Amino acid sequence: MTRLASGPRRPGRLRRTLLAALVAAAVVVPVSAAASARVPAPAAVRFAESATPAERYAANRAGLAEAVRVAEAAGRTGRADRLRAMAAGGSAQFLAFDGHGDGRAVEVFGDLTTADRVAVLVPGSDTTLDTYQRFRAGAVSLQQRLRAEHPNSAVVAWLGYDTPGTVSPAVLTTGRADDAAAELGAFLDLAARFGPAGARHTLLCHSYGSVVCARTETGPAVGDIALFGSPGTGAARADELPTGARVWAGRGSGDWIAGVPHVRFAGLGFGTDPLDPAFGARRFEAGAAGHSDYLKSGTRSLESLARIVLGTGSEEGRG
Structure with missing residues (x-):
């Protein structure tokens, strides 16, 4: 756990001071950032519950192409270029896509209908269609x-929520x-x-x-949850989480988030490291x-996360 050089007295006051400094910095949100969220887009495709992945992929590819045209017509050439890159030559597999504002997208790599090992990536702050x-x-x-070890696998990039900005009040709360x-x-x-x-x-x-x-209730299909680069979870212990899955945690030695105070005060911060x-x-x-390096090819962190997905992960220092 990150320890603060506070001396023998009043460590709580210093922690609150540091947290207050984070809040003060987070409140300074450029107006231009809010304005950039107002991006024209066609309506997101809605699906019947019985729709298959293939049907969703086809409809969302069409929706993505239409979003490119709308962005171009509105003079948003940068957004249009980024959406075009997401289309990936017409073969991208999006279970969901919404081009409004910062946008949402849920993309599948591999065959979700046959994979017996599925990793769902949940991103942090400042993940939008513009940084997708x-x-x-x-x-x-x-x-x-x-796939190098287990061909029958799939990965889902789940940008299914409005992520907070790294420099914003929302990033310090659970809202x-x-x-x-x-x-x-x-x-x-x-x-x-x-x-x-x-x-x-x-x-x-x-x-x-x-x-x-x-904060997500998981069913029996979820066997493991890995937290990395985490500021905390809002819970004091892993057994408080609404899941029966095994919970893992890791942080790279080069991750700046190690310096974030692991406290929770007046609804701000996320508590225990x-x-x-x-x-x-x-x-x-x-x-x-x-x-931002945990999933880079060839890294120790990627190897560890892959082994957790495959069910062959081992605890640090235990083989």
Whole structure:
């Protein structure tokens, strides 16, 4: 757990002071950032519950193409270019897509209907359609690593919620996570219905995404939850989370989030460090990963996360 050099007296006051400083910095949100969220887009496609993955993929590819045209017509060439990159030559597999505002997208890599190992990536702050390629790159790296050992696997890049900005008041509270948890829970139920019986699902939760995962009720299909680059979860212990899954935690030595105070005061902050032994999570090796590096190809952190997905993960220092 991160320890603050506070001297022998009043450590609580220093922690509150540091947290207040984070709040003060977070309140300074440029007006231009809010304005950039107002992006024209066609209506998101709605599906009947019986719609198959293939039907959803086809409809969302059409919706994505239409979003490109609307963005171009509105003079938003940068957004149009980024949406065009998401289309990936007409073969992208989006279970959901919404081009409004910062946008939402749920993309599948692999065959969800046959995969018996499925990783669901839940991103943290500042993940939008405009930064989606960075998120997608991590999903692709993980899928390549999984397929090398277990071809019958799939990865889902789940940008299914409005992520908070790194410099915003919302990133210090559970508000966005509370809303996202219901969406993620519904998606996990849907994914379980699409796949074969007995498929093993794993939640991989980065940064603020770990707050989302910690508030999501999971069914028996989810066997493991891995928290990495986490500011905390809002819970004091892993056994308080609404899941029966094994909970893992890791943080790279190059991750700046280690300096965030692990406190909770007046509804701000997320409390216990998931790496604190008192939290009770299994620890996995994350090497020298920086905050945005956990899923980069060839890293120790990617290897550890892949093994958790495959069910062969081991705790740090135990083989």
